[in-house]
Amino acid sequence: MSPSSPSTARILLDRFAAWHRLTPPERADVETALAGLHPGAEHDPERAAELLARVWWSFLVEPGDGVAGALIAEAGAVAALLAVLAALPTPDALPDMTPAASIRGTLPGVPTPDATRALARWRPRFGDRGLVGALRSAASLHLRVLLPGDDAWPRRVADLGEHGPVCLWTLGRAELLDRPRVGALVGSRAATPYGLQVTADIAEAWCRQGFTVLSGGAYGVDRQAHRTALAVGGDTVAVLAGGLDRLYPAGNEPLLREIAERGCLVAEQPPGTAPTRWRFLQRNRLIASLAAVVVVTEAGHRSGALNTARHAAQLGRPIGAVPGSVVSGSSAGANRIIRDGIAQLVATGDEALGMLALQPELEPSPVAGLRAELVRLHDALHPRQPAPTAALAARAGLAETTVSAGLGELELLGLAVRTGDGRWRRG
Amino acid sequence: MSPSSPSTARILLDRFAAWHRLTPPERADVETALAGLHPGAEHDPERAAELLARVWWSFLVEPGDGVAGALIAEAGAVAALLAVLAALPTPDALPDMTPAASIRGTLPGVPTPDATRALARWRPRFGDRGLVGALRSAASLHLRVLLPGDDAWPRRVADLGEHGPVCLWTLGRAELLDRPRVGALVGSRAATPYGLQVTADIAEAWCRQGFTVLSGGAYGVDRQAHRTALAVGGDTVAVLAGGLDRLYPAGNEPLLREIAERGCLVAEQPPGTAPTRWRFLQRNRLIASLAAVVVVTEAGHRSGALNTARHAAQLGRPIGAVPGSVVSGSSAGANRIIRDGIAQLVATGDEALGMLALQPELEPSPVAGLRAELVRLHDALHPRQPAPTAALAARAGLAETTVSAGLGELELLGLAVRTGDGRWRRG
16 A cells, blocks of 8 residues: 555544544544644645644654654655554553553664664653644644645755654744745844844844844844844744744743744744753754854853854854954853854854855856865855955965966956955955 | 175275264274174174174165065175175265266166166165164164074064065063064054953963063053063063164053063164154064964954054964954954954963964974875864864864764874864874
8 A cells, every 4th residue: 555545644544543542523623633734735635644644753753853754764754653653552552551561563674772762762652642732722823834845845954864853833934944045043042232233233134135034032142133033024933942832932922923923933843842951952953954054143152052053064054153252251152163163253244144155055066176276265265255365375275376376277267256456256 | 705704894894984974983983883782793703794784784774675685685684785885886976966876786686677776765875874873872772683693583584585674673682582482462552441351361371371472562452462471470572663762652661661671672673763654564574473473352444453464374374363342343353354264263362372283383294195184184173172073074174974084094193182072182
């Protein structure tokens, strides 16, 4: 039986109903709720099965669960879930069984120890009746679920590989997520007036250029980024660490409601999920993957924004940071990632805008095939800010004579342009 | 006749006396003054000739005169000066001649147009009687002249090539100049309390580690650097843009006197020379060349400290800069050179100390012969601050898998060390 057969959705719903001991009215409620979560699935049985499978998965796993991700990538969300269900005893057998005895199987293609640990990790959430209430709550709140393959699905999260989200719970304009220009502005919750000012400056500059301003909906820098975007009529997205039925932190509830109305709220976890430390860290990875560029506007030594920057570094995202006083702790983290070469120093909104030019090219690189020193020299050239030969030599780590000769070659190839005052920029 | 013949010094002194129309008592004064400028030359006729030649040259040329530098490098200071004297008419013929007619010759090895321009440039200073007074003033102030080859001659100025100083006028402990640990601290004259604080922090940290703190004797950052060094009992050198007979700026006179007593004052230009804009710029090049490392603690967009940083970049010196608020102009220049990759971000005195590790190695490089990606990886490792694999990958621009494998190779070669927490530093 192919997973796309019309009966797959029904089979999965039957299993769901059995595991959650749904009464017929509850089952009808769940079906209605699911239809509301993803109206496109209503008349597409394959999509309906995919929706239920991924929603169910999102209740079962913590964000970033690599075994689930690998299994889903290999078999598809529906078949992967059926394999998991097959690896567990029937729901009726459960109440009297110890957790260890309640697992009887392995998973296709997953090494047995990993499968055993994964099943043990997911098992406690199977049949949780809270899920029924959460689905009803999602329906009443008009949440939507984005699935891979949906038009609005943000393709950038594919960079997370098997640690990517199984689906995204959204409220508002989900179409903001897959734009080329999505910039994350992150930083300390305890932002100083300085941090708030530079955050507002960059958020405003980004909005003027049609960027979606992405942040975490927290106090301080996050809040300032969202508020500024709303104030200037720009687009903003808040990625939350818990379910969208609880707008956390409470003090930001009015702001988050406004984002839901005019921008978009996103969560990886379903309704009913409390924000935990782990989920905040995973939320940071999601912010990094959703963004085309990440800027840390103010961050102390232990700020969570540095965690976002590290995730962004792992994903190859261009990262900027705004420097600040070295004698106050509020900028210590931002200064550190600049010093360590993880982030580029960003002083103005326009510089933050310019960072998108650093994004990995989707087209074949123009420098493919050039010898190493020309590639390094090309790297050192900025698309808009021309630099003198000496600075390019310092940046590229090449002798100035090499740089002068190399610039001539790059100029012939159309990859370097000399400005009137004898400086050079990228061609 | 070899330039080392005992009569060379006398021949040169005869020419000097003729050009400056010295009376016999004046000639005796000049001889006494010269002996006091470099006591080591008293019983060494060759050294005495070298001394007079370079002192005379330092009166004739502006700092950085490349024709003089090339000629001296080629022929030696004495023969070069004799060649210039031979290219001019006799002093007796001068008073009635126009400047153009007062040049009749060329210079050995110098293209004729360059020679003509150079002679025309130097000619106006030949026979200037003010020089006699300046030498008397130098003697009464107990100035000393350092010549290339002297024990205390700072070998780092050789990096200036033909644009290097012909000699150095000093007051105080000239032996501070040729130490391995000479750090320049430079910045705005109009320093803010922030700039003053970070300057003091770094100066103190450097002094604790036996650094000589080098600066320009100006207000603001310079003054703070010198004062802090003196306050903590450290060594400090001020490089002035004019002659050491006039301690400029006047408001720093007490400080500069104290530096002369406990540290060292240095000038490239002889007594009687006023500080001019050009000489300030050339002074910056001298600071950059004298320093093993240069740190800009606070600089606005147009600060002269950026000129020093550019000179340092051309000389391949490690350059640091202290970041600051992006919303005040006082740190705009420092932030810019960090952003442009000219300077490394420095947040603490210890980080500024660590920069010496970036100096070009005098010994054969341990990475010689390694393939490019290992060299890049080794470059990315810091000698004292361990970093995680991801950060190293970002720094080196290599895939993390490549970095992991490469670290293993470098570890086997003793070039990388893994710390307890799984991070890596240079071996």
